[in-house]
Amino acid sequence: MEITVEITASLIDQVFTAQKKQSLIMRQSTANQRIALLNKLMNWIKSNMEDINRAIHADFKKPYPEISITEIYPVTSEIKHAIKHLDAWMRPKKVHTPITMLGSESYIHYEPKGTCLIIAPWNYPFGLALGPLVSALAAGCTAIIKPSEMTPHTSALVRRLVEETFDRSQVAVFEGDVDVAQKLLAKPFDHIFFTGSPSVGKIIMKAAAEHLSSVTLELGGKSPVIIDSKTDIKDAAEKIIATKLLNCGQTCVAPDYILVHAAVKEALLHELKENIQKMYDPKNKGVEKSKDYTRIVNGKHLKRIKHLLSDAEMKGAQIYWGGYVNEEDNFFEPTILSGLSEEMDIMHEEIFGPVLPVITYADLEEAINYINLKPKPLALYVFSKDNEMIKRVIRETTSGATVANDCALHFLQNELPFGGVNNSGVGKAHGHFGFLAFSNEKAVMKQRIGLTAVKPIYPPYGIKSKKIIESLLKWF
Structure with a gap:
């Protein structure tokens, strides 16, 4: 048993290191390159519908129509939505320039956060593992998925899907219990996406705090x-x-x-x-x-x-x-x-x-x-x-x-946006909001060379600069 744990820890180290390197490459990826990954995911799902149904039914005795509505459709619709809008989401967003910054220009640049961890729950073990993955891939991130051990048939299916679709430096799956989750949480992920209970959400948030990893926590509560x-x-x-x-x-x-x-x-x-x-x-x-x-x-x-x-x-x-x-x-x-x-x-x-x-x-x-x-x-x-x-x-x-x-x-x-507030969750997901969850909204500002609107208030502070500052405080 100890040997297995050591091998698992070693493999986690290898995959995490590979994904960190790959994340630097994916940072440069175009919308078409990300869409290609999303299409690979969609094609696997379309080609393996019966296997998906059988795996989930084996864990819950869930009827096939309900699987289609609650597990498969949310993922495929998320993929289609991301493919349709990804080019626009990735485009830098120009923001207003106030008169006090005249001559400069500012915009928001969307870059992938990097290597991410997705911890999926057991209640919708297919949809809630792959839904966040769609957002991660759309944002240009690498991802490790930890599916729930309580739904072993679906967990194995998710692992098979990932292994047949992606290189493990892009996406990987680690099955297992709490011990595996703890080993993953010890890594300095750039973002952690967790779906589950508020009590476990607190544990995830504490682990993330050790590395100042950002989190999306989809929790629950009494609706x-x-x-x-x-x-x-x-x-x-x-x-x-x-x-x-x-x-x-x-x-x-x-x-x-x-x-x-x-x-x-x-x-x-x-x-x-x-x-x-x-x-x-x-x-x-x-x-x-x-x-x-x-x-x-x-x-x-x-x-x-x-x-x-x-x-x-x-x-x-x-x-x-x-x-x-x-x-x-x-x-x-x-x-x-x-x-x-x-x-x-x-x-x-x-x-x-x-x-x-x-x-x-x-x-x-x-x-x-x-x-x-x-x-x-x-x-x-x-x-x-x-x-x-x-x-x-x-x-x-x-x-x-x-x-x-x-x-x-x-x-x-x-x-x-889908998500909770305080006890029911932190952060939002789905569609553009999922893309933003896995993205760093980087502020970019370009200033002109030479005379600028702020140079007149540089030290030393003479009468002229003081009057300009007073005007700024009064009128702007």
Whole structure:
């Protein structure tokens, strides 16, 4: 075992050194050269769709259509978006020259940060490993990917993809557990992109601080849903169930809990139950027999969610629907809870599973205050026909994103920045924002030779220069 660890550490050293050298070459790369790498990635994905489906299904029993929507499409759309816009993103951006700098010109030059580390999570092990890679390649960086050991089939597939597509001096994959992650984090990467929990995000940030590496941390948290009395309840319930139960609730932007106006609570509970049955049990044979319902990733996480549910029940929560668990198959039935209180663990921990607490409120201020007393969420969803109410929620709450009358769709909108705030994340990703995350926005200024606007205020400070400085302070 010790020999394996030593070999791994040595190999990490070799690859890291090779990527540092290659990053100096890639710094000079053109848009066409970067697009060629992105096209190689796209071609591998298109040629190996069945293998991708099989690997992810082996880890989750995830249905193939869901794999296409949530794992493959986000990557391919990200590639297409980057290819379309990369030339414009790379172009130096000229900025305004103030009158006090007359004669000079200034612009922003986008250069790759260098060698980057991408630590991917287990919940979307394909999409969240390769999505950041698209941004890294678009920015001209080299990258090492550390996939999750909790999804071994997909992890092996990602390694195969990279080995068959790139030279390891450009992109490499290191599989393994925490020990491998720690060895990678000991290296002075130019940027670290991590997707996972806030608790692990803090560990990543501490490791990055040792080398002053910049970070993008896509974390999570408890993303709330607000439903007011003027909501189309049927429409809201359908959208909430579709996104909550996607990947069996193991989604960072899944609705975590609902704050519903007391006047429409019963109607909402009914519609939530109806939509579970419509989507996952239309023939009334039980959700467990549905081919469209994913499983929890492993027994450890199933037991964690089961504990949250039992703790809530013990402290007074009522199961409105669901609650059945089959540990042998990692099956956790969609579950709707009511009668919640702040003493329950489920109201403080991110659920990351198919349990949906429903809490009532009397007026909007109460709901807003409830959200603002908790850590800032990755996403916030608000359902209402009242545009003023929606504007108030946007204005008076803080979150990585706010979506009105739907859930989670913003993740697929490449023109929007994706990321959290404070506890739910640091930095933004996707599209141009992903390109910027892996780029250094270098300030460049060119001054004319000879007389300049600032030379008249050089020392010694005589009467004339003092008057010029006074004018600067007064008028500019």
